[in-house]
Amino acid sequence: MFSESTRKPTRPTRPRYLPRHMRSPQNGNDAFLDTGAPELTRSRFYSPQPVQSTRGRGRGRGPWFTARRNPNWEDEKFDELEIVDDTLEEAYVTNNLQAYEDIPVQAYEDIPVQASGDNVPPPVKTFAEIDLGDGLKLNIRRCNYIKPTPIQRHAIPIAVAGRDLMACAQTGSGKTAAFCFPIISGVLKNTLLVARHGGGGGNAVACPLALILAPTRELSCQIYEEAKKFAYMTRVQIAVAYGGTSIYNQLRRLERGVDILVATPGRLVDMIERAKVSLKMIKYLALDEADRMLDMGFEPQIRRIVEQMDMPPPGTRQTMLFSATFPDEIQRFASDFLSDYVFLAVGRVGSSTDLIVQRVELVQEMDKRNHLLSLLRSQRSNGTPHSKVQLASSNLIGVLFCTMPSLDSYKHADKEILFNVLQHALTLVFVETKRRADELERWLSRNGFSAIAMHGDKVQMEREQALRSFKSGATPILVATDVASRGLDIPHVAHVINFDMPKNIVDYVHRIGRTGRAGKCGLATAFFSDKNFNLAKSLAEVMKESNQEAPTWLVQHAENYSASGGGGWVRRGGVDFGGYDLREDIASSSTYNDIYGVPAIDGHYDAVSVDAPTLLGSGDDDYLVASDMNHNAAAAPYGYGSIVASGWD
DNA sequence: AAAAAAT
Numbered sequence: 001m002f003s004e005s006t007r008k009p010t011r012p013t014r015p016r017y018l019p020r021h022m023r024s025p026q027n028g029n030d031a032f033l034d035t036g037a038p039e040l041t042r043s044r045f046y047s048p049q050p051v052q053s054t055r056g057r058g059r060g061r062g063p064w065f066t067a068r069r070n071p072n073w074e075d076e077k078f079d080e081l082e083i084v085d086d087t088l089e090e091a092y093v094t095n096n097l098q099a100y101e102d103i104p105v106q107a108y109e110d111i112p113v114q115a116s117g118d119n120v121p122p123p124v125k126t127f128a129e130i131d132l133g134d135g136l137k138l139n140i141r142r143c144n145y146i147k148p149t150p151i152q153r154h155a156i157p158i159a160v161a162g163r164d165l166m167a168c169a170q171t172g173s174g175k176t177a178a179f180c181f182p183i184i185s186g187v188l189k190n191t192l193l194v195a196r197h198g199g200g201g202g203n204a205v206a207c208p209l210a211l212i213l214a215p216t217r218e219l220s221c222q223i224y225e226e227a228k229k230f231a232y233m234t235r236v237q238i239a240v241a242y243g244g245t246s247i248y249n250q251l252r253r254l255e256r257g258v259d260i261l262v263a264t265p266g267r268l269v270d271m272i273e274r275a276k277v278s279l280k281m282i283k284y285l286a287l288d289e290a291d292r293m294l295d296m297g298f299e300p301q302i303r304r305i306v307e308q309m310d311m312p313p314p315g316t317r318q319t320m321l322f323s324a325t326f327p328d329e330i331q332r333f334a335s336d337f338l339s340d341y342v343f344l345a346v347g348r349v350g351s352s353t354d355l356i357v358q359r360v361e362l363v364q365e366m367d368k369r370n371h372l373l374s375l376l377r378s379q380r381s382n383g384t385p386h387s388k389v390q391l392a393s394s395n396l397i398g399v400l401f402c403t404m405p406s407l408d409s410y411k412h413a414d415k416e417i418l419f420n421v422l423q424h425a426l427t428l429v430f431v432e433t434k435r436r437a438d439e440l441e442r443w444l445s446r447n448g449f450s451a452i453a454m455h456g457d458k459v460q461m462e463r464e465q466a467l468r469s470f471k472s473g474a475t476p477i478l479v480a481t482d483v484a485s486r487g488l489d490i491p492h493v494a495h496v497i498n499f500d501m502p503k504n505i506v507d508y509v510h511r512i513g514r515t516g517r518a519g520k521c522g523l524a525t526a527f528f529s530d531k532n533f534n535l536a537k538s539l540a541e542v543m544k545e546s547n548q549e550a551p552t553w554l555v556q557h558a559e560n561y562s563a564s565g566g567g568g569w570v571r572r573g574g575v576d577f578g579g580y581d582l583r584e585d586i587a588s589s590s591t592y593n594d595i596y597g598v599p600a601i602d603g604h605y606d607a608v609s610v611d612a613p614t615l616l617g618s619g620d621d622d623y624l625v626a627s628d629m630n631h632n633a634a635a636a637p638y639g640y641g642s643i644v645a646s647g648w649d
Numbered sequence: 650a651a652a653a654a655a656t
Contacts, residue, residue, distance in 0.1 A: 215653065215654075216652095216653065216654080217653095217654080242654090242655095243654065243655050243656085244654095244655090247655085247656090264653090264654060264655090265653095265654055265655090266653095266654040266655040266656090267654080267655060268655095269654095269655070270655050270656075271655095273655095292653085297652080297653065297654080298653075298654075301654070432650095432651065432652090433650090433651065433652085434651090434652080455652080456652060456653060456654085481651085481652055481653090482651085482652050482653075483652065483653065485652090503650095503651075507652095
């Protein structure tokens with residue numbers, strides 16, 4: 001049993017970043033509540049004058065300078081971006097969200113933790129308990145990671161002990177850091193850094209010590225940015241390789257030496273075949289969204305990289321697989337890559353977090369468009385525009401969604417504010433095909449909603465532009481295929497709409513996991529059509545697992561027809577997300593409950609982390625947030641208030 | 650029958 005200390009009363013919080021689209025036009029400067037809180041005077045969070053060019057500070061030295069190095073990033077926020085330093089902690093300011101403290105939120109919940117394997121290293125309660133190295137530790141502090149999340153508490157000691165790991169944890173619970181910290185720490189301790197260039201000379205072959213694979217380009221980008229932040233000012237060199245963009249720049253980067261390579265499979269294979277990369281020095285291999293990487297479409301490529309290139313075999317490298325879901329079948333594939341691994345499941349695997357309010361609506365195919373329009377219209381019209389928008393900290397989105405069923409018990413004024421939040425929040429709409437994404441984008445635009453589509457038929461520039469436009473709020477509706485369903489950490493997504501249900505329930509869990517991240521709440525609406533009844537049972541189960549109220553028609557159908565649903569991910573009466581160690585001969589196994597801090601009213605894991613929203617600047621129009629480097633996929637630290645870490649999964 | 654991932 002591991003339990004957290006008692007609930008902290010009221011935490012001081014930093015002022016919140018308010019994205020452009022949530023600011024009141026006439027009142028941009030006051031987007032942060034004036035609460036009589038101490039002024040930020042000394043803190044360099046405040047950039048009183050435009051920050052000087054970072055040129056003198058060393059081009060490419062760290063993630064905090066990333067924005068400047070990439071000419072494509074034109075967001076004005078980055079022009080003012082300045083390094084976060086140790087004055088972080090001084091920036092705490094209280095805000096009046098405490099006024100909402102009386103809104104009932106379940107304080108704690110036991111979360112099940114299953115850890116099995118030989119001699120499983122015990123979890124820690126703080127980052128300080130683990131020897132991660134000074135440089136990394138300082139960066140963790142810089143990033144405001146105050147306390148580890150449950151998956152981090154359990155996975156990091158296991159990984160630092162050098163063990164192979166198969167880890168499952170809910171979407172938005174901080175998986176990226178859970179594998180990045182041990183890898184960076186391990187690379188730092190590695191005395192073999194000399195081996196960066198295998199060949200030497202102009203034809204250098206890059207020999208990274210660590211490889212992190214991800215299923216989409218945007219996700220690998222996000223992990224890259226995140227990892228760079230963690231490795232800031234250490235000697236650890238990180239590079240990224242993905243398709244859809246010039247390979248030459250990526251190769252040039254590799255020639256400068258790389259310790260950790262983040263990649264999508266295709267581009268990596270290309271580079272290996274060109275003899276620009278060798279995997280012979282790999283000590284750490286991490287697969288993010290591991291079940292996805294090992295499913296039908298991907299498995300041959302991954303197997304090729306892991307087994308048929310020059311990667312050291314299991315046992316001589318450390319392999320870590322992470323995902324929110326881990327079906328049995330995939331676990332079996334995965335065990336080929338592992339050696340004496342620890343299986344870890346934190347939380348109810350496959351269930352979404354309770355923080356996502358899930359609604360299911362029965363909609364006929366032909367009615368979907370109009371249904372979506374009226375849904376968006378009511379979202380837009382509920383509330384009074386402008387007046388109180390600046391109150392709309394995204395924390396309140398959480399309040400709204402968490403309390404939606406009992407919203408009537410709140411004062412009208414509060415409701416108004418809350419609806420304002422929803423009105424200005426980002427909405428992510430998932431569709432089945434690339435074509436439908438384009439069609440729906442056009443339809444929404446024609447009908448007065450600013451929407452943009454993202455899918456794999458767009459060129460990479462367009463994909464990234466769409467994502468950027470969505471993140472910034474310039475286009476508050478994103479219509480996407482499953483390219484956006486996994487891992488992407490997009491702050492301020494308040495509403496995920498499954499316009500078309502995914503084929504299997506695993507994808508549903510990942511899709512809705514784009515909201516409700518890092519302790520914030522979110523809303524997920526499913527358009528359930530005649531074609532989806534094969535999903536009824538598994539959907540009803542997921543909702544039940546997540547303490548959601550499923551409509552009776554769904555439950556009834558689920559009971560009457562035990563049609564397996566879930567596209568084959570089914571096990572004895574249950575949905576198979578994994579969550580159970582398949583090995584039968586494991587020496588030891590422990591299952592216990594961990595006490596998990598459920599977000600306090602302002603959306604932070606009360607017991608897990610201290611709020612740290614990280615305001616950087618204020619001025620005419622500069623709202624600088626360390627964490628909001630999410631735009632560039634950098635990140636934010638855990639628990640960090642209204643700003644969500646990127647790479648959370 | 651579909652998305653993704655190299656050119």
